[in-house]
Amino acid sequence: MKEGTHYASFTSSACAKAWRKVGARRRAGVATPLFSIYSKSSIGIGEIPDLKRLVDWCVKTGISLIQLLPLNDVAFDFRPYDAQSSTALDPMYLSLDHLVSCDLKLFSKEVAVLRRKFPAGKGRVNYEVKAAKLDLLKKIFSHQSTDLKDKKFSAFRKKQSGWLSDYAVFKALKVKFNAAGWMDWPEEFRNRNSDVMDQVEKECADEILFNQWLQWQLYQQLSEVKHYATGLGVLLMGDMPFLVSRDSSDVWANQDYFKLDLSSGAPPDLYFAKGQRWGMPPYHWERIAADGYKYLTRKMRYLENFFDLYRVDHFVGMFRLWTIPVSEPAERAGVAGTFDPPVESDWKEHGRRILDVMTRETTMLPCAEDLGTVPKCSYEILDEYKIPGSDVQRWVRNWNTDMTFKSTDHYRPNGMAMLSTHDTSAFCAWWEYEAGTVDEEFFAKKCAEAGMNFDQVRARLFDLDASAHGRSRWKTEISDLEKFLSVIGRKKEEAWHLAEAFLGTYNERNLYWKYLGLEGVPAKKASGLLVRKALEAVNGTCSVFSLQLLQDWLALENYPGRNDWEYRINVPGSMASSNWSLVSPFSLEKMMTLPMNRDIRAIVARTNREVSK
Template identity: 30%
Template sequence: MEKHALLNSRHTGVLLPLFSMNSRDDFGIGDISSLKEWLEVLREMNFDLLQILPINEMPPQTNCPYTSMTAFAIDPVYLAIKDVENLSPEIKKTINSKEFGEKIKEFKQKDYIDYDGIKKLKFGLMWEQYNHFSLKFGPGSPEYGKFEAYMAANAYWLDDYAVFRRLKDLKGWTSWTHWEDGVRNHDHAALENFRKEQFFNIDFFKYLQWEIEKQWRQAREKAGKYGIKFFGDLPFMVSQESADVWSRQRDFSIDMEVGAPPDAFSETGQKWGLPAYNWPELEKNDFEWWRLKVKKFADFYDIFRIDHMVGFFRTWIIPRNPSLKPSFDILDPLAQENRGRNFLKAVLSASPMLPIAEDLGVIPDYVYRVLKELHVCGYKVLRWEKTKDGHYKEPEIFDEISFATTSTHDNEPMALWWEEVDRAERKRFWEMVSPKKGKVPLSYAKARDRVVEKTMKANSAFAVFPLQDLTASKERVNEPNTVGAHNWAYRLREDAGKFFKKNGELIAFLRKNAAERHEKK
């Protein structure tokens, strides 16, 4: 397959989850308006790539973006209420009131992100707005015609999603596997009656997605003017309690769950609580669900991360029946290689986006071979790239079709790693980073500039930094194998404007180094 145009030049970016983006008018979580503001910071850095984590809708009492209830719909928690088109005068008055301001202040002062509380507040406001829109712009009006056009263009995923969301609300969020037969089995006749009876409430969820997409389009247009590409994340799997598993039951095997085999980090392996794919069915329809997903997210992103790349070649499956043992779903290496190759070819042909494969961990050689064959970037995390004798590899020799980074969202930021790693290891890393060698800095804050400069010199097409590794922050995004409000709660303490004023020297340093990097190719 042809090499993607983005691979013909060098790019520099930052990983900053949308939920982390602080802005003056947000409700205690970054929203699409926050995104537009932070584009100004990237522009000043001379960065041309913004990487975010998954933004699909999560069910209640969930804060992990990799456990979504839909592969297509965006979580309304990211909707910027003040930017909703044709916002009602009553809502404008509400959100500008002192009482409302106090409520938002409470959300912002919490040491975690109150996903459920913020979402409940936004849903209440948007239900009021939906009623206002329906009364003011009824069927036959030009504005309603735009809404109808959106619903028609997205019917292939939006119809089932909106029905599923309404059913979940009505049934108190019980598992769809416990619903009555016709609805549980996604029977057309049973659902048709439900659609007719509940059309107004069902269309509310469609209206939310329409408003989200209009706001996202504006953000992407602004990014385009600044020459900034959006890099999104498409998780390996959705929750069993998702619109996708319910509506496409033949594509999934809910009697099994996926995970990871035992390794040096886990003697028993990992169970992720997510259903397995029914691969024969997926292959029969040429990975249709994934092709549709990739096609849709081309409306949001220029680049997408394929989570758990090795899982598409071979998946570690754990039967829910405890008498059966976990195993890989395919044992023959050639069959594994062929399935992964066929999958990648299908998604590559489905959209103009560039895929980047998360290929970290224990990866068979054939995965790297297929990625190279299809011009798909894999990850190069500087602190994990070593020679056989234990020395760190020079980023200047990385393959150009690769994605160089200092950290991922799942591991500790550089400042924390620098503090916790043993002295000998830190010395070896510093010898790779600093041309002068010399005394090893005791803190990452003092080593940061050299680490950033070295990463910028990577031969990789992409050099991307989690924001914490630029600011020398020790705050984590996620701590794997732990559950709680401390995860997925990383928030900047200042908005984009204050961040710019506070970090002027850092931004000037990054701008200079990014310019030098971009000139090389």
């Protein structure tokens, strides 16, 4: 795919300012949570300075874009999209070796003990490291050698007071009330009685200052990473969740900006018969607008200190959001919800107003997570503004015709082409366990709705020996729709959900194999050849960005003990202990020496994506 007219209109769009800054050019990128990477100096988890080593790896491989999952303070729940602040960063990512305005030599032994107790790179993150780090950070903060009157610290507190003061008080009150949600605090604290707040600032002054100091240290370290990446031609993309946790400093300090009697979620669909209820309160956009959108612009401007681009999670929520009364019984999930705004003809302009503020107030380029059920107006706005949307290769297919995978030149130019996301299986697991299969729970549910007994048809439809992880693989003899309908004893119109599931999956492996230009019978496992061909295809699309999970790039490296199914960041809708804890099989130092680096650089160059310096 050569540079051409695909991107010429980007620099004359509503996002022209941002496109001129980052360059409307083809780039290859890597996506990873910070908690997944580590270096020899990391203590228990990826630390902010480790990102410099990731930048170095990008330079070596030709990659010029890094996307990070949210770095916001999650307290002790460790779910990056459910943070206690949409602005404050998480102190567990601080490097103790890079703190400023303190005498680190005085604490070298304690740092060494912590490093031995929490070695990085052990398969899954041991989040106990956060409490241990905070204990030592508090000790460093409280030591007489630490300069709390540093002029830069004072300037930071003053400049960021719009959000920092509320956040620091919120954290102090969390300590006072033993981590209880603010909704359960005494009324005078819930409602921020001015006299009570004045008293809190006096009684909790040390704890408040400590939390401000932590945020300053985080600011210093992440700003340095941004400066380093810019110097080497590598762009950084942050992640800005559209919704905010109910138990957050944002909501506590700005209750008028949220509809606290409602919960956001998703309407009933094929997979969730009762819909979903996420818990985050919807925004009260009329009040935010009446206040000049200062709540939104403040956090956008802070994010700009660290990133060139930002990904908006649940981008479609800017147009309309499914909302459910909190009084609804939990077992009804999202059944009793309505869209906000309720009138579809209002959605486009509603989203446009919010997006105009976001694009006007920052030079960062917005990028959209627009997966799932997407209203037409979202695609129209993304095209008008030339905002990159998300195109996951396994789902970019001709669903209304022959189910084939769309050719590389039929992707959106304003797109981010990817093999996987943090909410899906990685490529190798998809190929081995999911491609050519159907979700067993979904299929059983649709059988029941069609008046069928799933257990009676299961063994006749599926190769049970080749099925695993809740995925059912079709028997080879069930090779067309007529045979499928014959086995289930239904006409297509009587079981169209089941028929669609069959048509979309039974020949998936063969279609993908052919899409990559491979010959013969599709391999059962993801070989090095298949991985390379998949990466060449996704990088060869006309999408301006190709953005691959770190584990999909690392799949080029054949290493012992690899468990592709377990090598996953998150399983949506589950509370699995493995969620949000995945750690890379290689340290950043080891990554610099891997033979696959040459292959990555060759793929980047061969698909005409801009090579980093």
